Amino acid sequence: MNMPLKLVKIGNSTGVILPKELLARLRVGTGDNLYATESPDGVRLTASNPDFETKMAAAEAIMREDRDILRVLAQ
Template sequence: MNEQPKVTPDPRGQVIGTVEIKKIGNSSGIILPKDVLARMHVSVGDKLYATLTPDGGFRLTPHDPDFEKAMEVARRGMKRYHNALAELAK
């Protein structure tokens, strides 16, 4: 009998699916279920970014963390120089 291991929710979050590691040529890849792709709003060909978490795990996200950092710096600059930017926009 081929019994699947029971997946328990992570104490930090809810398990939304499992992935499978497969051999693809000389590399390995993970297979993401269709419902996981839908919840992440990604499709075949999109990029995912893997970042390390403080607890030693990793996180897959479609959002580029470097871009997010750059946008935060830009937002602070736009807030600080709002009046000058408004004058330049005239």
């Protein structure tokens, strides 16, 4: 996907206009948060928080390792 984005002045700040096709692809709308992270080839824009994803991956690894213990604790 190669889509030009326009920068516009908003008060004393600058904003970006995102086309509706991009919003649909990201599954976001007005009022939602987007996260910009640096990558080797530029900036990555996502709708999910990368810090949360990292923490969830660690939690899932722990749950897989300790599945039997968690099952006993849940009873």
